[in-house]
Amino acid sequence: MATAPPTALAGGNAGSASCSAHSGCSALGLTGDCCPSLSGKDLACCDEPAQENAAPQVQTLADLGAAAGDAVDTSVAAWHPDNSWWKTEPPQSDETSCLMEHRFGCDVIAHHLTCLGSRDGRAEATIDGLKIRGQPCVWCGGVPCTSGSLALCQPLDYAMNGQGVAFHTFYPKATYQVAICVNGHPLPAQTIFRHPPLPPLPTLPTLAPWWAPDRPTEAQLTCLVEEPTGCSAIKDMGTCLSSRDGRPQAEYKGLKIHGEPCVWCAGISCTSNSSSRCEPFDYVMHGEGSAFGLFLAKSSFAIANCDGNRTFASLPDDYDTSCLEAVSDGCGSARDAQSCLSMRDDRDKETVVGLKLKGQPCAWCGGFHCTSENSNLCEPYDFIANGLGRAFSHKDYHGYTYRVAGCKNGRPAAISVLPTESGGLASSYPDVTMGLYPKLGAPAALVPFWVAVKPSNKSMQCLQPAPGGCRSLTTMESCMTGRDASGVKSWKGLKIDGEPCVWCGGGHCTSNSSSLCDPFDFAMYGEGAAYKTFIAKGIYKVADCQKPHVQLPQYSYSCLHKTGPGGCSSIWDAQTCLRSKDGSRVERVGMLEVHGQPCVWCGGTACHSGKNALCEAFDFALNGESTAFMTFFASDTFRLAACKSGKPTPATLKGFDSFVPGWSALPRIPMFNHSWYKTPAPTGNELTCLMDHWYGCDKVGHEDTCLGSKDAQPQALFGPGIQIEGSPCAWCGGGPCISGSTALCQPFSLLMQGEGTNFTTFFAKNHYQVARCKNGKPLPPMPTKTSPQIVYVPVSGSLASPPQGPTLERPLVLPPVGGATADVAVPPAGDDIGSSPDLVPLSAEPPGLPPLAPLPGAAPVPAYPVADAAHPVATVAPVAMAAPVTPGAMAALATTAAPSQPLGASEDSDRGISALTLPPVATIAPLNLGTIIPGVVAGASEDSDSGSGA
Template identity: 75%
Template sequence: MATAPPTALAGGNAGSASCSAHSGCSALGLTGDCCPSLSGKDLACCDEPAQENAAPQVQTLADLGAAAGDAVDTSVAAWHPDNSWWKTEPPQSDETSCLMEHRFGCDVIAHHLTCLGSRDGRAEATIDGLKIRGQPCVWCGGGPCRSGSISLCEPLDYLMNGEGKAFTAFYAKPVYQAAKCKDGEPVPPQRIFRQPPLPVIPTLAPWWLPESRPDEDMLGCLSTLSKGCFQAETMGECLMSKDGSGLDKIKGLKVQGEACVWCGGGLCMSNSSAVCAPFDYALRGEGTAFPLFYAKTNYKVASCPQERKKEHHLPAFEFSCLQEAEEGCHKLTDAASCLSSVDGSGLTHKDGFRIKGQPCVWCNGGACTSDSWNKCEPFDWVMNGQGQAYNYHFGVDRYTLAGCKNDRPAAISMKEYRMTVDGYSIVPLDARPLVPFWVAQKPAPETLKCLKPAPGGCNQLRDMGSCMTSKDGRSMESFMGMKIAGEPCVWCGGIACTTNSTSLCEPFDYLMYGSHVAFDDFVAKGVYKVSDCEKGDVKLPNYDYQCLEKSGKGGCANIWNAEECLASKDGRSVSTVGVLQVQDQPCVWCGGTACHSGKNALCEAFDFALNGESTAFMTFFASDTFRLAACKSGKPTPATLKGFDSFVPGWSALPRIPMFNHSWYKTPAPTGNELTCLMDHWYGCDKVGHEDTCLGSKDAQPQALFGPGIQIEGSPCAWCGGGPCISGSTALCQPFSLLMQGEGTNFTTFFAKNHYQVARCKNGKPLPPMPTKTSPQIVYVPVSGSLASPPQGPTLERPLVLPPVGGATADVAVPPAGDDIGSSPDLVPLSAEPPGLPPLAPLPGAAPVPAYPVADAAHPVATVAPVAMAAPVTPGAMAALATTAAPSQPLGASEDSDRGISALTLPPVATIAPLNLGTIIPGVVAGASEDSDSGSGA
């Protein structure tokens, strides 16, 4: 067998060269120390060094044949070129010692220098039996390395040995370069182009012969056709048989026991009308037993169907309601009959495929296969028989399968119920109508146990809450063939269910199947909901609720202000409403608007509000704005599902003027243990294009490359949400210090202010990617009222803190030095708390703050005198106000327990309506705050 030249050969001389080391001689299959003169040209292999991947130079086919002579193997396998021409040998240990161990794997690298300077450092030693850990990375020339992936870089052994095993094709065979060390440094990128060796052209056997003939194991399942393969008339019969005619040979070619060969539906050979023939006779008989074999390109050899992988299996639907078609599916000619039947013929198998009991398949009014005009066929035969039982499946893209829904026939596909069926119109008298696509799957009996019987029937219920928690309690078993008693009620979305009634609720079976029987039409097809015992799965957070007071008998829904709602739990005497808990549930404030579509309540019990959608009401409106009543340090404190949050949507103490803080997005850099788990990325954060790599790395480029300005070396990487981080660069990842300090000096604009994430460690591991979204922070200054006396009642936000006139400033709470991320102080309540109202608790670490400065003889407190303004606030007035504001205590900081994020997230204000402004007092603290982790401050 001819051997291709090796991919790398050292130079040689007359004493060391050999024919096998020379591409031209090797292509001729020659061996030895020198090439003979009979090659027809002076190959001079003894006088020149062999060259890597040199293409063999052969003059003519005559020369090639004369040179090869009898040495060329005439077998089919011998002339195939050696397919290892592109492979690279595994490197020695000293050739990988300088490479960076990339813990996230070669396949996430998109930069050629990083790829050619790294080896795979993943925990997995192998994938699909191919080596991964420790393998040098391979750069694939800037394009995808392999099929099934867009990775530009992969581990060496995975690419060298994975083709046909882990993936279909390795695309970069001619141009790839493997990472390798030379003189202690990674070898730089090189221009590489490999070429496969030319094959040796042998004396060919017939090109249409398969690589191997069927053996006894492959023929074991085939039926012995006593009349012989020549007499088979159908594709299925031919391809499930071997010859049993008793005729041993014809003109020296085997017949008896040979697998039958189907000739594509046409004649097999020029001297016979047979469409099927024995293997050896058909494929080797041309020129001996007959002049010409016609089916060279379209024949098929009989094989066992068990050895073929079936592409289609019955989907997970119910089929028990289908009736048997006694003559078989193929005899049915209309959609209604086909799609309500299973094959009931006595034939268990045909052509190796199951027949009896298989659901029928409707081919949408056309022929199912190329071999007949049948419009309906059994599932296994028609879906898996192409190429074995028939040539082509015409209905592969337009079939419909018989199935069941609610114990009635229904049209289905492999994944879902069909909305329409081609060819389905008039239902024959002996066929049952198909279930319409809009009919819901009836809830299982075990999910209906909690429903209460409605004695007057579902049709007497007029509200969604009652309908969705009931089943029909009438004694009437059925009406015009539709079930009534015990049926779950169906809510019709607040509109009349049918054209013949004003009922808003009806029993399930009556409503789903009563159209054109009990009433003209069901008009709520797109909005109805079926009652059951299922509800939402939002769990009550594990907070303290002991400090909450019980509401009145009307429950949380009778509370109309945030202060009372967020200090209460439901005081109703009933424990549940349907399947929803209400009694003693903490109240939920819905942001100052209606909680749900059922009524205009602003406050509701937790389980009713969070889990009542589609059960007690149609839509929950406050999923993004609700706050939950909870206790902190024994005092009522508003909370979300993730943590306490003193910002309460829909509540405000005083009108306020917005001021923009331009540092809202900045966050302190991770320090100490937050950096220990990060990988030192030798090639820099800006070379990373993979999110996990970015969030698990810090920049390890020498600071000397950047000068004494911004500290790049050791800076954690920051991921910019999948888009460019800064102007002038397409990098998706950058050093954190550059993003925080470089805008306006090193680059023009930082694009990812509201969605970047910084690499940091938690419990010794990099934090995974998580959704981030911050908004520009707005701080507020009151615009009316006296500032000398506090407002009445408790407050949910920080009061304005004014310094005494004359320059002295009031004490404010500030985060203690070295405070951990996420532990910045919470809101500080008013120091003077009116009696009788529950105070809101501050977070730990907050210093007490006086509500307002106390006037004395030396420092009187100024008051704001209202001044009427007829025009909106001008940009100049806003700029003047901004210059007087100084950083102060965070206003409305929130705490995220998972990420350590403190942020006041308030919507930016686009326009400001005319207001009555008081005199602006220089030195007023505008409540600037700094967010310690999420990149936002106000």
């Protein structure tokens, strides 16, 4: 194995003219200043490989080769049987001596320079009989090498001979490159395009008539009727496409006649020798030039068949036509929309050309002629929906303009019926019907589109009788759970008694009265008869027993306490609401359960539009929209009272949640350990199994490679600062490790010592993993999670005690630790590195600590006022707190400049800056506590509400 990594491209030395002129410079995307200037421009190609994990540059030819791989295989196979035109022979041993032995294998490499400078070093000699260990790597041009894998690099024998053995297809046959040594150095990336020898020209086949389709099978012709006079005698499309030739003549000039399905020639003459518009299949398809001169309908004919595979637009079996008038003259007799959409066809003729007539609801064609065959404006539904190409050649109306007669609440209505992508039908009540012009001031002849479907009797069983009638109800809750029981059967032909009530959105229902609630039939059909206008067309709601199906989650609720007679809605604070269940005397409101339901806290705002309650019973709150009230406001902010480990704990529908919107608690001062994320570096035997990675940890984009390697770049490249050479690699959880770089893996020493000096921020503080050995092998990837260690120190003085009774769990509060210093956090006993802090209830009182020393230059912080029954301390909302610093740390940071020692190429190295030096820290923004507690003076930050400085 080579003793040092390559430092220059093959064919040139660092700083030489040949290096600068090397064709691989721009393709490699390298950076550095070792090459001489040329025409005033720096050519970057010599000293620093690009990141192994960066997205490789994909050449146009590589794309072409990958996309063309399968097509080339298929076309070449017929004239190049062994299909080996693209394969490369294994290189000689001296041609691989300069390659790095990559312990984790070629297939984990994602960068062309590493791939073209490595050979496979895995322990397996073969896989599926294909050589692996020692094989030079193959770079696949920036695309996946094989089917079934996303690897961009593979060992040579596996790539060349694995097709059909280990995988289906090797894609980049035309563009791949094999790692090989030239003059002791890896050959850089080249632009390669292979192609097979040109194929011999094929023999052109004899062409059949392009217009002649396959003849339908006999199974597709069983429904056709034999026409004794022959197809040529038929004059209309419907008869032609439902017939076969019944003449006794078997054939004519070798062309079949008897039994052939008829062919309709789109209303024109089929041949140049006859005016017939219908002819037998074999005669017309194959007789050109022998039986007649020309076939004239090559692109517009239709063949008679039973259409077994055809999808018909059929109305559902339960389509309601009971309210429609049966017309013996048929739908075609109607000349206006109102008549057409109130009728169904009642002619004696059941079908025509296999299309239903009798009993079909009429379809209005929007005021246009329905078909090319006649001037009818109205036709039976099955005829107009499925007759194209069978009964008529084209339709003169647009599909979105026709309407079908149907019933809505037992009255005629216009219905839009259109096919869906899945092959079914979608019906709706359209707001516009072309050609339908209702008379102003008169009752509508057809049910208006805005009229709701009336609830069934089953859906009204739960409604409460309203002895004074629906008009006596003035609240949404009473109207939406009621039905008229006034005893008035009808008025002006409109039903009153027994009708479900209609809530008109809180406004007047009609232009003739001030009622907020009306009976259904009166409200829906009284316009123009009992009153001038129904005002609430877009906002009304109809009472029924249906409700949303938001189910109560399967939590325990045994620890909850019943409320007083006022129920959940009488509670005004989150802590009481979230430990209670409804104890009111109201069992239910309509279909909504109330008594015994756990309470729901609505985030500190009104739960719904009905009243200003902040807390409601679960079923009433979650399922009451459009039934007991118009709108539920807290769909994204509510919390449910539930029990966890026998204690009241806030929850959502998906699980327990420590965050409670609109709930306040007294803050405590956090003290932060700034080194919480740092772990001891591996030493001794913990490093012996790691691979020396010549190109550095920051070039690795593969987790196993990172956790099995240490940085082997010479320390001379980085200077005497942070020790990089020999440092184990650290994997940053699949995301960038530091600011200014997209590398997923970095030297451990750089991450622990470089923040603020060589880069601004270490992003992966709570989820990185360091490469280390155990029992002679690299530790595998493991889930890691550490948390900042914080000690919450209470402000001096007594805190107000919470109300008595069960308390809420707050999983994000750490137990206070007495005697902890400002800069060192003490985790709870038994906590391992990476574990989350123990959970404690809010009721745990922190021990008293001496008051904090005043900040330099600021007045002392007064203590909290002592709470008693007469002077309770006000509660404030908890706020998100940035990591604070102690007074001593602030002073140190304010007077100490960051070290300026460079570490190789800094995060700005791609802009030519050799090192990043931070200016002295002038100020640290103090902790923003959000809401200020009365009686407590905190340093006002520069971004505080008042705008004043600290």
